[in-house]
Amino acid sequence: MTTTIAPAATAKLTRLTVLVFALTAGSSAACNYYLQPLLQQVADDLGISTVAASLLVSAAQIGYLSGLALLVPLGDFLNRRRMVPALLATSVAALLVSAVAPTFPILLIAVFATGITASAAQVVVPWASALADPERRGEIVGTVMSGLLLGILLSRVLSGAIAQLGGWRAVLLVAAGIQLVMAVSVYLLAPNTAPTAPKERYSQVLASIPALIRNHAVLRHRMMFGFIGMACFSAVWTGLAFLLAGAHSSPYHYPEFVIGLFGFAGVAGALGAPVVGRLADRGYLRMVTTLMWVVLLASWGLLAWGGHQVVVLIVALVVFDFGIQGIHLSNQSAIYVLAPEARSRLTTAYMVTYFLGGVTGSVSAGVAYQAGGWNPVCEMGLAATVLGAALWAVFSRHAGARSGHRREPGGPLHS
Numbered sequence: 001m002t003t004t005i006a007p008a009a010t011a012k013l014t015r016l017t018v019l020v021f022a023l024t025a026g027s028s029a030a031c032n033y034y035l036q037p038l039l040q041q042v043a044d045d046l047g048i049s050t051v052a053a054s055l056l057v058s059a060a061q062i063g064y065l066s067g068l069a070l071l072v073p074l075g076d077f078l079n080r081r082r083m084v085p086a087l088l089a090t091s092v093a094a095l096l097v098s099a100v101a102p103t104f105p106i107l108l109i110a111v112f113a114t115g116i117t118a119s120a121a122q123v124v125v126p127w128a129s130a131l132a133d134p135e136r137r138g139e140i141v142g143t144v145m146s147g148l149l150l151g152i153l154l155s156r157v158l159s160g161a162i163a164q165l166g167g168w169r170a171v172l173l174v175a176a177g178i179q180l181v182m183a184v185s186v187y188l189l190a191p192n193t194a195p196t197a198p199k200e201r202y203s204q205v206l207a208s209i210p211a212l213i214r215n216h217a218v219l220r221h222r223m224m225f226g227f228i229g230m231a232c233f234s235a236v237w238t239g240l241a242f243l244l245a246g247a248h249s250s251p252y253h254y255p256e257f258v259i260g261l262f263g264f265a266g267v268a269g270a271l272g273a274p275v276v277g278r279l280a281d282r283g284y285l286r287m288v289t290t291l292m293w294v295v296l297l298a299s300w301g302l303l304a305w306g307g308h309q310v311v312v313l314i315v316a317l318v319v320f321d322f323g324i325q326g327i328h329l330s331n332q333s334a335i336y337v338l339a340p341e342a343r344s345r346l347t348t349a350y351m352v353t354y355f356l357g358g359v360t361g362s363v364s365a366g367v368a369y370q371a372g373g374w375n376p377v378c379e380m381g382l383a384a385t386v387l388g389a390a391l392w393a394v395f396s397r398h399a400g401a402r403s404g405h406r407r408e409p410g411g412p413l414h415s
Helices: 015-030 036-046 050-070 072-076 080-100 104-117 120-131 134-166 168-189 202-215 217-245 256-271 273-281 285-305 310-335 340-372 374-403
Strands: none
Touching: 015 080, 015 120, 015 134, 015 168, 036 050, 036 104, 036 134, 036 168, 036 217, 036 256, 050 072, 050 104, 050 217, 050 340, 072 080, 072 120, 072 202, 072 340, 080 104, 080 120, 080 168, 120 134, 120 340, 134 168, 134 256, 134 273, 134 310, 202 217, 202 340, 217 256, 217 285, 217 310, 217 340, 217 374, 256 310, 273 285, 273 310, 285 310, 285 374, 310 340, 340 374
16 A cells, blocks of 8 residues: 655645644653753752753753754655654653663763754644645744643643652653654654655755855844844743742742742743734734844843742743743744745754754853852843844844835845
8 A cells, every 4th residue: 555645735734733743842842841840859869969950951952952953954855754753752762761860971861862852843843834825824833833832831830740749750751651642643643745855865955054044144133033032041941940949048949849830821922922923924023023022121120020029920931931932933934934945954043043042041040040049040131132132123124224115035024
């Protein structure tokens, strides 16, 4: 019996397919974050310092970077219906090793491997973009991104609840089970589509990424904004784990389950992603990007205040995550129109820079929190946001001056 492989342009994107993609993106991205609210517990269990524990977040992100740079480009010339389940199955193995790791070095290596396989999330996003009708592409990508972002945020809730009952190792065992279910689901339910660049060699695909960066100013700018946004995101959620656990004279001393519940505060940002996508589809991407930078700037004062007031902290996290995820989705909406045949490679260029920001943010937050607590983390994030907003203002004004009011990909209304 011959398996039919349809071109991406003709394969039907059903609601079930979108749901599978969203869940796969969420479960894969979550693997990088299950341990984040449990850093203090891991540090106590393995006898390591706060700074060493924060390296687990960095190891996952560096692994993710490696997967983005070396594996995600394969999505343009391999069968994604086979590639994604293979990555998910490998993720299961890495999570199982992490769960039984007897020492910190072994755990660090296994977490790095898990980060590599978590790049399956970024194979799914351009896959969904390729299958979507042009007039709904922003909305579909926004929906899949909502799944990815919910996975990141709800991973903290799930890990806190499980860790309260069975410790941090039990969290990783449950995560392995989820990834196994998603591997089977993608293979059985996702469309079997043909690659977009089947005749290119792997070396040619990798070599084409720097050319895409050179040829598209919009891509370069959005990579820069992604770096800043993810650095802020990672800094806040890394520092938050220590703040809520009571480190460095913090007024909070919550158990793991309660720390995990703070992940719900960021769900509003993830749920707002399709709205940003729909506005992008209607030509308001420039306006949305500006608004998201304003929201992010406003969130830092609330976050600093929230270091002493839990209600304010919850509100601050809602506002902060909405701004961060809005910027992220506006970046992706802008780059995916640049070269439709190379969406996986565009994803690699953008997301490698994005998670370099994440590594920078998590390491900086660990050092800043150990040196002075929550306030230095907020001050560092505010400075980065001011820089990002200023750069966006310059870029947006120059793009408008070059293109007038034409509605072009990457122009003033779509930049």
